[in-house]
Amino acid sequence: MGSKLIFLRSVIFNLLFLIISAIVGLIFLPCIISKSLTTNVSHKWAIITIYLLNKICKIEIDIDKTELKKYNNKQVLFAIRHESVLETILFLAYFPNIKYVVKKELLYVPFYGLFVWRSGHILINRKARSKTIFFMLRKIKLCLSKKESVVLFPHGTRVKPNTNIDIKSGIYAIYKHLNIPIVPVYINSGYVWDRKGLIKRPGKVRITLFDTIKRGHGKKEFLKILNIKLNKYI
Template sequence: MYDFGLSIRSLCFNVGWYVGSIVIALVGMPILLLPRRAVVAWARLWIVFVLWWLRVTCRLDHRLVGLENLPKGPVLIACKHQSSWETLSFTLLFPNIAIVLKRELLFIPIVGWAMARAGNIAVSRGEGASALRGLVKQAKAAIAQGQSIVIFPEGTRVAPDAEKPYQVGVAALYRQLGIPVVPVALNSGVFWGRRKFIKQPGTITMQILPPIAPGLGRDAFMKTLRERIETATDRLVEEARRSHAP
């Protein structure tokens, strides 16, 4: 049955998101000239607004569990990617991070410039070995500054029931950085699907899983990473669907 109320709430969210984001971007544009910490604080303010508006309009909240599994110091966070929600939330939920993202995003006026000034890691698709070397170089520089790295191993958003191979970038960083890899599972795609207008009410769960220590071979690492992320993600997705079943 068509839910008119749900459509109206989703429309209100989208309108408020775009209008509010434009206002925050224009008013805060001079902050781009300030040091990185000021740019990050500006980004966090924007994210707080978006997530608050998401709760108010769509009744969609979130929770972060498993913080006890996050080691101290810089780590490589490998997260499942189902939705725009996690790309928004990471900067707010995790302090001092650099997110691996598509280079094309940096060309978005103001928002893209802020992503660059915040110290995120831009990678060009389709450049093969050159892109991989650039990724490792930027990641090492971020780690040297005490930042943790966030990477989405599949390289793109993937619906809860779909599968994509894990890309070589995460294995290269694991081998080259020599730091723990922290797998992260979530069920955001159940509520905020890829390219979906409707935002379902409920609570998105992001779970931090036990870290993978350095030293594994590439195949063993990739198998361990995928099993941990996919197993936990399947469970979280099933729990979300079961709790929202009619």
């Protein structure tokens, strides 16, 4: 596919994405009175977004649906390699009640911020460090009590494709103090979804869900295992 056609498809998708997001935000704004309604709207919005991405930009999501179904009725923490905005949408489509650990700045995005807040996602201040860890532990524990799974990006920021960057050590506190299975997830979305968000290239996004990390590892060994999984194909 030529670069001009890729650009055109990207522009069409971006415009539709913004228009649909704005319409959903306006029409379903009253839904924020109910957490369950807000969560359901977000779930449907994510499904529509992935559908449009496939039909317009020719981006295919390659994931083992059987493997995914294993976690439908389980509470786990998905530790995901974060290369693009796509990761913040994908698991909303797969699991209606899943909660993301995200930066609190997202609250200030019109409409989107309201839905993020009302859906019960975990909003953190990345500058607070130790306070953030304790806050995150408390919130994830609350999610577990409600039978909700959680998504966390251990790198703490977006990672460029084909790069190996050590994850942040904060996730070890979750592993150590909370009895929640941690599932490493490798995603190579950066090859198709431009880091700046404008260009979407046709191709296949590969999602690999690894086995949960066994209990009993020390900090150094745990971080080593997770680093290997999240940089599996590099």
